[in-house]
Amino acid sequence: MSDTALRPYRVEIPQTALDDLADRLRRTIWPGELPDAGTAYGMPTARVRELATYWLETFDWRAVEARLNAHPQFVTDIDGEQIHFLHVRSSRPDATPLVLTHGWPGSVVEYLDVIAPLTEPADPTAPAFHLVIPSLPGFGFSGPTRSAGWNRYRTARAWAELMARLGYDRYGAVGNDAGSMISPELGRLDPDHVLGVHVTQLFSFPSGDPAEFDGLSDADQAALRHLQWFYENKFSFNQVQSQQPQTLAFALADSPVGLLAWNGQLLDENLDPDFVLANVAVYWFTGTAASSMRFYWEDAHAGEQPTGPTTAPTAVAMFPGDFQSIRRFADRDHAAIVSWHAFDAGPERGGDVGGHYAAHQAPDVLVGDIRQFFAGLR
Numbered sequence: 394m395s396d397t398a399l400r401p402y403r404v405e406i407p408q409t410a411l412d413d414l415a416d417r418l419r420r421t422i423w424p425g426e427l428p429d430a431g432t433a434y435g436m437p438t439a440r441v442r443e444l445a446t447y448w449l450e451t452f453d454w455r456a457v458e459a460r461l462n463a464h465p466q467f468v469t470d471i472d473g474e475q476i477h478f479l480h481v482r483s484s485r486p487d488a489t490p491l492v493l494t495h496g497w498p499g500s501v502v503e504y505l506d507v508i509a510p511l512t513e514p515a516d517p518t519a520p521a522f523h524l525v526i527p528s529l530p531g532f533g534f535s536g537p538t539r540s541a542g543w544n545r546y547r548t549a550r551a552w553a554e555l556m557a558r559l560g561y562d563r564y565g566a567v568g569n570d571a572g573s574m575i576s577p578e579l580g581r582l583d584p585d586h587v588l589g590v591h592v593t594q595l596f597s598f599p600s601g602d603p604a605e606f607d608g609l610s611d612a613d614q615a616a617l618r619h620l621q622w623f624y625e626n627k628f629s630f631n632q633v634q635s636q637q638p639q640t641l642a643f644a645l646a647d648s649p650v651g652l653l654a655w656n657g658q659l660l661d662e663n664l665d666p667d668f669v670l671a672n673v674a675v676y677w678f679t680g681t682a683a684s685s686m687r688f689y690w691e692d693a694h695a696g697e698q699p700t701g702p703t704t705a706p707t708a709v710a711m712f713p714g715d716f717q718s719i720r721r722f723a724d725r726d727h728a729a730i731v732s733w734h735a736f737d738a739g740p741e742r743g744g745d746v747g748g749h750y751a752a753h754q755a756p757d758v759l760v761g762d763i764r765q766f767f768a769g770l771r
Contacts, residue, residue, distance in 0.1 A: 397558065402466040402477060404458045404534060406678045411454060414649055414677065421650045435629075436654045444657060445650050452670045454678075460505055467661035468534075469558065471551045473583040474543070477501075477534035478527035478555065483512040485521035488499040489588070489767055490561040492525045492552055492579070496570020497634075497685055498656035499750065500533045501526050502668070503569065511763065520764045525559060527552065529571065531684030533675045538684045544691040545571070549578035553586070562586060565767050566705075569593045569752065571688065577727065580705030585719040589706035589770045591763050593751055594715065595702040595730075597722035605721065610769055612735075616717035623716070630658060642683035649677050661714070661748060668753055708732035708766040710759060732766045 426438045464479045464719060479501060482488070491511070495503045504526050511522045531538035552575065556564050565588045568576035573592035580587040598620075599605050609617070633641055645652045653673050660669040674684055707730045711717055723730060736746045736758055748756030 396470045399467045399558070402468045402534070403448050404461045404466070406454065406458065410678055414674075414739060415449060417649050418445055421445065421648070430503075433737075436658050440662065440702075441650060441654045441657065444653055444669060445672065447666045448649070448670050448674075452667060452674075454671075454674055457502070457671045461501070461679050463699070464508065466534075469555070471554050471558075472539055472542050472547065472676045473488040474530050474551075475536055476527055476530065476551060476555060477536075479504075479508075479524055480559065481508050481512050481526075483521040483523050483526045488512070488521040488523045489771075490523045490525065490559075490564035491555065491567050491763075491767075492527065492556055492564060492576075493752075494527065494548075494552070494568040494572030494575050495529065495532075496568075496572050497529075497532070497688065498672060498676070499570060500672050501528050502515070502675060502753075503750055504752050507752045510756065510760045514764075520768045522565075522763075522767070523561075525561075527555065527558065527563075529688065531687060532681055533679050534684075535681075536679060536684075537681055538687065540646070541687075542691055543688060544695040545574045546580050546582075546695060547616070547698050549582055550704060552579050553583040556583075556586065563588055564641040565589050565591065565770075566668050567591045568765060570749070574692075575703070577697070577703045577707065579702045580707070587705050589708065589731075589767060590703070591710070591732075591766050593749075593759075594711055595707075595709050595723040596719065596729060597726040597759070599722060600725070601740055609719075609721070612717075613719045613721070616719055619717060627658070630655070631689060634686040635693035636690070638686035638690050639683060642686060645682035645686075646680065652677055652682055659749070663714075663748065664750065664754070668750070698714065702726050702728040704728050706731050706770055708762070709734070710751070710762040711735045712751045712755060712758075713737060714748040715751075716749075731769070732762075734762055 437519045437600055464481050468475050468477045493504050508524060514521055528535040563586055566576035566579045573594040576592055580590040645655055656673050680717045707727050709718055709733050744759055751759045
């Protein structure tokens with residue numbers, strides 16, 4: 394019988410695991426590489442070597458632990474699996490509950506920079522929030538999954554159970570990456586309790602009808618070209634993880650540098666190395682390389698498929714360099730989009746307003762958008 398209790402949790406990786414990691418990093422067998430190959434064949438050795446050296450000589454895992462353990466954390470059993478989550482309540486009696494969902498190769502580390510401004514805003518008139526930040530089933534401190542079928546739909550059902558177990562009758566759903574797929578489904582299956590859905594991507598694509606392309610704006614045409622480039626040059630992770638995740642898992646579970654290279658392909662060079670390595674280290678220390686990749690297989694082979702668009706009030710905040718949603722396709726799949734913001738890297742923001750990990754790269758912008766959206770739903 395599963396335990397529905399909420400059990401306090403602390404991240405405490407044993408020193409023996411850190412020592413073993415250091416030993417493995419020192420004994421890395423490096424692959425050959427063609428001269429001046431750059432990124433043509435994938436992750437270049439120079440970048441992986443630089444990150445691996447930083448991991449061995451500079452990166453401070455105990456500092457990451459301290460940041461995580463500064464917040465209340467719990468585990469509970471839902472649908473046969475252990476679910477880990479941060480639960481940070483605001484001191485404000487008018488705070489709105491939110492569940493924030495990360496993706497791959499991210500983790501709960503993605504959201505650490507937005508916890509303080511969302512829960513305890515400096516402006517007393519700004520909206521405040523109670524935050525629930527779960528580790529996806531099979532990811533990070535939730536630990537490896539022991540059962541099949543953990544796709545976006547089963548995860549959304551687990552989140553509905555988690556929020557009910559915490560006593561939240563009305564709450565919002567926020568997501569990035571896989572969280573941008575799970576959060577709309579949470580709004581679909583729990584409409585009586587979900588106030589609204591805020592995501593950084595809406596993964597709506599052309600249906601194949603040529604008429605859908607008529608009159609697309611220049612910006613939408615550029616978004617399609619970027620999507621096509623990504624599909625042709627960077628989509629191998631999706632193909633492998635949707636088809637043969639276990640085959641790759643043997644290498645990633647045994648080699649921290651292998652895991653660093655594979656996960657790091659979607660942790661861009663404009664991210665600071667401490668953020669990159671904090672996320673990679675979470676997967677390494679929890680042994681969740683295999684189970685996290687299975688999410689893609691399970692989603693690709695999901696028997697259940699929704700019929701009709703979502704109806705929860707929905708907001709999308711898009712950031713430069715990330716997947717750019719196209720409104721025409723998004724409106725087909727989501728019937729209640731009420732906020733649509735595409736942020737640019739203008740000079741007034743120093744030329745950079747985030748990317749795929751907006752909660753870390755542009756926390757002030759993301760927090761502002763979340764506040765504005767949910768304030769309008771009260």
